[in-house]
Amino acid sequence: MNGAxxxxxxxxxxxxxxxxxxxxxxxxxxxxxxxxxxxxxxxTRTEQSAAHAACGYARSADKVGVCLATSGPGATNLITGxxxxxxxxxxxxxxxxxxxxxxxxxxxxxEVDIVGATxxxxxxxxxxxxxxxxxRIVKEAFYIASTGRKGxxxxxxxxxxxxxxxxxKFDAKIELRSYKxxxxxxxxxxxxxxEAINSSRRPLLCVGGGCMLSFVSDKIIALSDKINAxxxxxxxxxxxxxxxxxxxxxxxxxxxxxxxxxxxxAADLVIVLGARLGDRATGKHNSFxxxxxxxxxxxxxxxxxxxxxxxxxxxGDLNVTxxxxxxxxxxxxxxxxxxxxxxxxxxAEFSGAFSxxxxxxxxxxxxxxxxxxxxxxAVTDVGQHQVWAGRFYRPKASGSFLTSGGLGTMAFSLPAAxxxxxxxxxxxxxxxVGDGGFQMCMNELGTIKQxxxxxxxxxxxxxRLGMVRELQQHHCGGRYxxxxxxxxxxxxxxxxxxxxxxxxxxxxxxxxEAVSRLLDPKKLVMVEFIVNPTANVDRVKAGE
Amino acid sequence: xxxxxxxxxxxxxxxDSLVVGVTQDPTVSxxxxxIDGDDNNVEQVTKQLHKLIDVIKIGDISKTAISxxxxxxxxxxxxxxxxxxxxxxxxxxxxxxxxSPETITLEVTGDEEKxxxxxxxxxxYTIIEMVQTGTVSIEKGANSIKV
Numbered sequence: 001m002n003g004a005x006x007x008x009x010x011x012x013x014x015x016x017x018x019x020x021x022x023x024x025x026x027x028x029x030x031x032x033x034x035x036x037x038x039x040x041x042x043x044t045r046t047e048q049s050a051a052h053a054a055c056g057y058a059r060s061a062d063k064v065g066v067c068l069a070t071s072g073p074g075a076t077n078l079i080t081g082x083x084x085x086x087x088x089x090x091x092x093x094x095x096x097x098x099x100x101x102x103x104x105x106x107x108x109x110x111e112v113d114i115v116g117a118t119x120x121x122x123x124x125x126x127x128x129x130x131x132x133x134x135x136r137i138v139k140e141a142f143y144i145a146s147t148g149r150k151g152x153x154x155x156x157x158x159x160x161x162x163x164x165x166x167x168x169k170f171d172a173k174i175e176l177r178s179y180k181x182x183x184x185x186x187x188x189x190x191x192x193x194x195e196a197i198n199s200s201r202r203p204l205l206c207v208g209g210g211c212m213l214s215f216v217s218d219k220i221i222a223l224s225d226k227i228n229a230x231x232x233x234x235x236x237x238x239x240x241x242x243x244x245x246x247x248x249x250x251x252x253x254x255x256x257x258x259x260x261x262x263x264x265x266a267a268d269l270v271i272v273l274g275a276r277l278g279d280r281a282t283g284k285h286n287s288f289x290x291x292x293x294x295x296x297x298x299x300x301x302x303x304x305x306x307x308x309x310x311x312x313x314x315x316g317d318l319n320v321t322x323x324x325x326x327x328x329x330x331x332x333x334x335x336x337x338x339x340x341x342x343x344x345x346x347x348a349e350f351s352g353a354f355s356x357x358x359x360x361x362x363x364x365x366x367x368x369x370x371x372x373x374x375x376x377x378a379v380t381d382v383g384q385h386q387v388w389a390g391r392f393y394r395p396k397a398s399g400s401f402l403t404s405g406g407l408g409t410m411a412f413s414l415p416a417a418x419x420x421x422x423x424x425x426x427x428x429x430x431x432x433v434g435d436g437g438f439q440m441c442m443n444e445l446g447t448i449k450q451x452x453x454x455x456x457x458x459x460x461x462x463x464r465l466g467m468v469r470e471l472q473q474h475h476c477g478g479r480y481x482x483x484x485x486x487x488x489x490x491x492x493x494x495x496x497x498x499x500x501x502x503x504x505x506x507x508x509x510x511x512x513e514a515v516s517r518l519l520d521p522k523k524l525v526m527v528e529f530i531v532n533p534t535a536n537v538d539r540v541k542a543g544e
Numbered sequence: 545x546x547x548x549x550x551x552x553x554x555x556x557x558x559x560d561s562l563v564v565g566v567t568q569d570p571t572v573s574x575x576x577x578x579i580d581g582d583d584n585n586v587e588q589v590t591k592q593l594h595k596l597i598d599v600i601k602i603g604d605i606s607k608t609a610i611s612x613x614x615x616x617x618x619x620x621x622x623x624x625x626x627x628x629x630x631x632x633x634x635x636x637x638x639x640x641x642x643x644s645p646e647t648i649t650l651e652v653t654g655d656e657e658k659x660x661x662x663x664x665x666x667x668x669y670t671i672i673e674m675v676q677t678g679t680v681s682i683e684k685g686a687n688s689i690k691v
Contacts, residue, residue: 116546119546119547119550120554123595124597144597176597177691178594178597178598178599178600300595301591301594302588302591302592302594302595305587
């Protein structure tokens with residue numbers, strides 16, 4: 001057995017079913033070993049997509065995603081996807097080939113120090129220098145990626161180590177003397193939380209991306225019901241709970257909903273669940289929920305108090321912690337703000353004026369919310385359509401909204417949708433993407449066709465890099481610089497080139513039919529929505 | 545080592561000094577890191593260091609530590625000045641470790657203040673070269689950072 005075969009054997013032992021990758025000279029032994037393995041390999045059209053696809057797979061499957069690339073440019077192309085996984089705490093194992101150990105440091109063909117390059121945004125990384133370490137290190141990588149605060153781990157494997165034939169032992173124990181994530185929350189802090197809840201009159205739950213990774217939707221709703229606390233979400237929290245639920249007030253933050261932001265501002269107790277309270281969710285440093293006691297529950301102690309002062313810090317696993325909280329003797333008298341909440345909910349969002357012969361973007365997402373069942377997974381790209389989706393799309397099931405929240409990576413949608421489809425063959429996956437992001441990843445139409453994946457692709461086209469154009473409108477006095485996409489292709493011909501069913505929507509009356517096509521489980525279909533280039537995401541703040 | 549140093553740079557924490565060396569356990573190396581910051585900074589640094597998988601244990605010993613630095617000082621010295629410099633060196637507990645016709649080299653161990661004093665004291669001669677380590681520290685009394 002050689003090193004490559006040993007690595008593949010550990011992957012099989014870890015339950016890996018699919019690897020997203022792109023071959024090259026420094027991973028020839030690994031690709032050769034894959035031929036003898038039951039693990040499927042999906043060939044993406046660039047390494048970055050392989051990392052995003054593995055992310056989409058991981059986030060929608062509760063498994064570790066695996067991507068594979070060669071040394072040098074293959075490895076550097078993975079970087080954006082790895083950083084994306086890091087910022088969104090996605091369990092990912094990235095495997096890269098490396099030049100032979102005796103050549104490392106000589107700047108040979110396709111050599112880069114990928115361990116050095118990825119150190120700032122991996123949870124951990126390894127360069128394997130002794131073939132005997134392969135089983136232990138790969139096992140450790142999966143353990144680290146999938147426990148505690150999840151995240152990406154990179155393994156750099158020199159080609160001579162891949163070829164090393166020896167008697168590999170697979171019984172190595174994981175020895176991480178310092179790595180012991182706190183699972184059980186502190187009893188005294190829970191006691192304080194009990195008092196805080198019982199004395200609260202305006203309690204609010206804030207659901208973050210950690211809730212999606214912990215699969216705690218039912219417990220959040222149970223807590224929300226038990227203490228009469230509505231919940232709001234961050235961008236990544238949308239995937240964690242069915243935001244169509246009546247207790248949900250929607251997304252918070254500078255692009256959030258009036259009801260959600262108003263509730264944050266008025267609450268006297270905000271229980272933050274698995275969120276890092278980043279600037280997009282909270283606005284200015286230390287300006288979040290000023291009237292409230294902030295309770296911050298997170299598996300990563302470094303997140304607590306990093307951006308905002310915390311009244312009660314609770315480090316622990318969300319599943320365990322929420323179970324403990326639900327066992328407590330808690331109740332609240334919250335009638336005093338129920339009327340306010342109802343009033344906030346009625347606020348007319350998105351007052352942008354659209355005539356009948358054009359597309360109102362809100363209508364697309366309202367229609368999608370009305371028609372998508374629990375079996376639909378929406379995957380967005382980054383930009384205005386993402387914010388519209390975040391504000392107006394209300395999925396009916398948890399785990400059914402994937403987006404790039406932390407890094408804000410354009411070109412995430414199509415590859416992540418591919419990963420989500422592999423993880424959920426029985427669900428309908430709909431990728432939502434702008435014309436800018438689409439042109440960064442439309443090569444993945446090839447992967448979709450090669451793998452015969454049936455999914456919907458909603459292309460929201462305004463011939464602009466709309467989000468940046470909108471920022472230039474507000475912050476640069478309307479001077480538009482580098483945001484007009486001239487010479488956009490005829491997207492119907494792009495679809496035709498890949499033999500993909502295509503529809504164009506130019507006014508509101510066509511949205512209903514187009515959405516039903518996007519949701520048709522039997523079809524691979526692309527719908528292009530033509531949106532007015534002046535349409536904005538229309539930010540609102542609480543109290544405005 | 546570079547993972548620790550990189551974390552400080554990345555998160556905009558300033559390091560005054562960082563020393564790494566072996567310990568009584570060959571599988572463990574020890575880093576003494578001096579940072580200047582308030583309690584919040586120290587808490588964040590500690591938490592972020594904990595996240596590094598290779599970091600085994602962190603102790604904040606700023607209030608209980610004995611700390612030392614080490615320095616070599618090469619001073620320009622003619623035969624006529626030699627006695628005076630050696631006398632000064634003896635008084636401040638620096639050791640003469642090398643002499644040439646034009647130079648005297650001293651070896652000094654002490655806290656930050658002592659090393660600063662030495663620099664001041666020999667300034668009236670010509671300091672050709674001064675090289676010093678960062679700070680290493682250990683806790684007073686029976687306390688220790690056990691791993």
